[in-house]
Amino acid sequence: xxxxxxxxxxxxKVWHYTFRVACGLIFFFLIFPILVILPLSxxxxxxxxxxxxxxxxKPEGYSFKHYQDFFTNPDWQQALKNSVMxxxxxxxxxxxxxxxxxxxxxxxxxPYRSAIMAILISPMIVPLIISAAxxxxxxxxxxxxGTYWGVVLAHAALGTPFVIITVTATLVGFDQxxxxxxxxxxxxxVTTFFKVQMPLIIPGVVSGGLFAFITSxxxxxxxxxxxxxxxKTLPWQMFTGLREQISPTILAVASLMVAISIVxxxxxxxxxxxxxxxxxxxxx
Amino acid sequence: MSxxxxxxxxxxxxxxxxxxxxxxxxxREKLRALVLIAPLLIFVLLTFVAPIADMLxxxxxxxxxxxxxxxxxxxxxxxxPSSGEVPGExxxxxxxxxxxxxxxxxxxxxxxxxxxxEKTGISSLFRKTGRRVKKMTEPPYKEQFLKADKKWGxxxxxxxxxxxxxxxxxxxxxxxxxxERTSEGLQMKPEDEQIYLLLFGRTMMLSIAITVSCLLLxxxxxxxxxxxxxxxxxxxxxxxxxxxxxxxxxxxxxxKVLLQQQGVINDFLxxxxxxxDANRLVMIxxxxxxxxxxxxxxxxxxxxxxxxVMKTISPTYVRxxxxxxxxxxxxxxxxxxxxxxxxxxxxxxLVFILAIGYYITPELVGGTSGIFISxxxxxxxxxxxxxxxxxxxxxxxxxxxxxxxxxxxxxxxxDNVKLG
Numbered sequence: 196x197x198x199x200x201x202x203x204x205x206x207x208k209v210w211h212y213t214f215r216v217a218c219g220l221i222f223f224f225l226i227f228p229i230l231v232i233l234p235l236s237x238x239x240x241x242x243x244x245x246x247x248x249x250x251x252x253k254p255e256g257y258s259f260k261h262y263q264d265f266f267t268n269p270d271w272q273q274a275l276k277n278s279v280m281x282x283x284x285x286x287x288x289x290x291x292x293x294x295x296x297x298x299x300x301x302x303x304x305x306p307y308r309s310a311i312m313a314i315l316i317s318p319m320i321v322p323l324i325i326s327a328a329x330x331x332x333x334x335x336x337x338x339x340x341g342t343y344w345g346v347v348l349a350h351a352a353l354g355t356p357f358v359i360i361t362v363t364a365t366l367v368g369f370d371q372x373x374x375x376x377x378x379x380x381x382x383x384x385v386t387t388f389f390k391v392q393m394p395l396i397i398p399g400v401v402s403g404g405l406f407a408f409i410t411s412x413x414x415x416x417x418x419x420x421x422x423x424x425x426x427k428t429l430p431w432q433m434f435t436g437l438r439e440q441i442s443p444t445i446l447a448v449a450s451l452m453v454a455i456s457i458v459x460x461x462x463x464x465x466x467x468x469x470x471x472x473x474x475x476x477x478x479x
Numbered sequence: 480m481s482x483x484x485x486x487x488x489x490x491x492x493x494x495x496x497x498x499x500x501x502x503x504x505x506x507r508e509k510l511r512a513l514v515l516i517a518p519l520l521i522f523v524l525l526t527f528v529a530p531i532a533d534m535l536x537x538x539x540x541x542x543x544x545x546x547x548x549x550x551x552x553x554x555x556x557x558x559x560p561s562s563g564e565v566p567g568e569x570x571x572x573x574x575x576x577x578x579x580x581x582x583x584x585x586x587x588x589x590x591x592x593x594x595x596x597e598k599t600g601i602s603s604l605f606r607k608t609g610r611r612v613k614k615m616t617e618p619p620y621k622e623q624f625l626k627a628d629k630k631w632g633x634x635x636x637x638x639x640x641x642x643x644x645x646x647x648x649x650x651x652x653x654x655x656x657x658x659e660r661t662s663e664g665l666q667m668k669p670e671d672e673q674i675y676l677l678l679f680g681r682t683m684m685l686s687i688a689i690t691v692s693c694l695l696l697x698x699x700x701x702x703x704x705x706x707x708x709x710x711x712x713x714x715x716x717x718x719x720x721x722x723x724x725x726x727x728x729x730x731x732x733x734x735k736v737l738l739q740q741q742g743v744i745n746d747f748l749x750x751x752x753x754x755x756d757a758n759r760l761v762m763i764x765x766x767x768x769x770x771x772x773x774x775x776x777x778x779x780x781x782x783x784x785x786x787x788v789m790k791t792i793s794p795t796y797v798r799x800x801x802x803x804x805x806x807x808x809x810x811x812x813x814x815x816x817x818x819x820x821x822x823x824x825x826x827x828x829l830v831f832i833l834a835i836g837y838y839i840t841p842e843l844v845g846g847t848s849g850i851f852i853s854x855x856x857x858x859x860x861x862x863x864x865x866x867x868x869x870x871x872x873x874x875x876x877x878x879x880x881x882x883x884x885x886x887x888x889x890x891x892x893x894d895n896v897k898l899g
Contacts, residue, residue: 228733292519299515322836324853329530449729
């Protein structure tokens with residue numbers, strides 16, 4: 196498939212190019228909705244489509260006014276602030292608990308391993324609306340509903356499975372004899388952990404942390420139920436914006452978030468390569 | 480090493496039997512692992528598993544009737560609804576006593592709204608009676624209640640009260656399956672009141688449609704990526720991973736912008752002359768909108784597992800088939816495709832699990848015909864405040880997801896979940 200052999204028949208050639216075109220269209224379907232919002236966010240009008248001026252590439256068709264609105268509107272600024280307050284706290288909780296547990300789970304003898312794994316992974320499996328409903332009922336019983344910590348705890352719980360999965364994956368290639376070597380030379384378990392194990396698994400920990408961060412940063416269902424007006428996050432503000440009065444500022448916010456995803460994707464890819472190199476799975 | 484037969488037991492240096500010593504080391508090792516896992520396990524149990532358990536409990540819990548009207552519930556035990564007669568004076572006396580307490584605590588309106596889910600009109604009945612009950616100090620109570628509201632003279636009212644007096648009820652589950660308990664026993668609700676079975680059915684149908692379209696679009700992409708040289712496929716992979724990493728709300732907003740009647744796609748179609756300005760396509764706030772947007776959102780979840788399976792299929796099998804005279808199609812269909820089936824299974828189950836629990840996208844682009852059962856759950860939590868019903872619907876949805884997940888575990892295995 197990769198290259199058409201010189202002896203290919205006409206039918207094969209036709210099929211080869213049809214297939215390529217079809218794949219191209221699917222890739223277009225995947226990427227077009229994300230790319231289209233970028234130019235639209237610079238629209239000088241309050242429309243959600245390309246104006247005549249934009250299509251003619253006239254400068255008066257474009258402006259930064261939606262970005263300006265985002266950076267000056269108190270609603271959006273409050274939402275941004277809340278997101279920036281909640282996501283890192285949830286990430287730290289999820290990453291520290293998750294990394295410890297992943298190290299425990301990768302030891303050779305863990306009783307009830309599959310049962311424990313099922314419980315720890317469950318926040319990723321259970322549909323968000325069910326988690327949100329359960330958390331809403333339970334957290335209002337114990338007075339956490341509508342509080343900052345309620346949202347942080349909930350988001351941390353939702354993020355932990357990703358940390359577990361990425362860190363256990365990194366630990367698969369980890370050579371346990373390194374730990375034994377460190378211990379035999381007199382290092383205590385804490386020193387061994389920070390000096391030997393941690394540097395080797397750090398790519399997994401960081402990418403797990405990024406997953407946990409993006410889980411919290413993008414999460415809207417749980418915060419919609421658990422949060423009160425004081426915990427309104429960016430996705431929440433976008434959700435209400437889309438449902439009620441749809442303003443083009445959303446496109447500016449969306450474009451900024453696409454930029455964040457691109458940065459995250461690049462960092463993760465770099466980490467993956469580094470981790471594979473460290474574990475000797477691929478030659479640089 | 481001991482030479483004599485009596486001292487066969489191996490010992491460690493400090494004289495302990497080796498077996499015991501090893502067992503102790505193993506125990507310690509297990510304990511150490513558990514100590515590392517414990518913080519997260521406790522954390523997840525408290526912040527996640529307990530809320531889910533609370534929800535399961537709420538779907539059957541029904542202590543409000545007995546808590547608010549303890550004497551009445553007690554007195555009603557001897558009453559037989561099939562007799563067709565309203566209970567006698569002792570029950571009304573108990574009700575009067577209970578209601579007087581309840582009115583002071585203002586709990587009678589809450590009970591009214593609870594029972595109103597089962598039978599409309601009870602909420603106003605309790606409110607109305609609550610205002611009069613203070614004046615009922617002397618027997619006969621029955622007459623005064625009947626004067627306050629005729630509904631106290633109807634067997635239906637009492638039947639509802641008796642039916643929901645136990646501490647636990649299956650009423651919420653019956654409601655979520657469009658069934659109810661009447662004087663003639665268990666039966667389906669009248670057809671015009673059936674909504675949940677329809678909604679469950681629609682959730683299933685739409686999820687299947689989304690899974691199928693993800694498969695149709697995802698299979699060629701995964702196939703292409705697995706065939707291309709690594710350098711090219713890594714580049715193209717970015718086109719799959721970028722949507723995967725982009726916020727769900729960003730993608731939903733994009734579709735909202737694209738699919739609107741005054742949106743980009745309609746503008747384009749009008750511009751090239753495919754449709755006239757007057758007949759712009761309605762692609763949003765209906766099922767089409769939900770299917771298109773969710774296919775786009777879930778497509779990476781189909782491509783990634785398919786790709787990882789296809790990567791492991793050795794090209795030599797297809798080459799062998801072709802050298803034995805198979806046409807391209809036969810070689811693909813009889814040799815390559817069967818080997819990719821595990822990937823299809825994994826991807827399809829994953830997409831389906833994610834689809835049936837979706838809330839945000841159907842809410843924003845689904846209108847009324849494209850919403851899922853989860854939107855109804857959200858409605859009951861935040862608008863109608865019928866938490867019990869929301870919990871029962873959630874429990875049913877959870878059960879469906881769990882069954883699917885066990886299937887997924889059998890196909891892929893929990894430990895093999897990979898990200899990116």
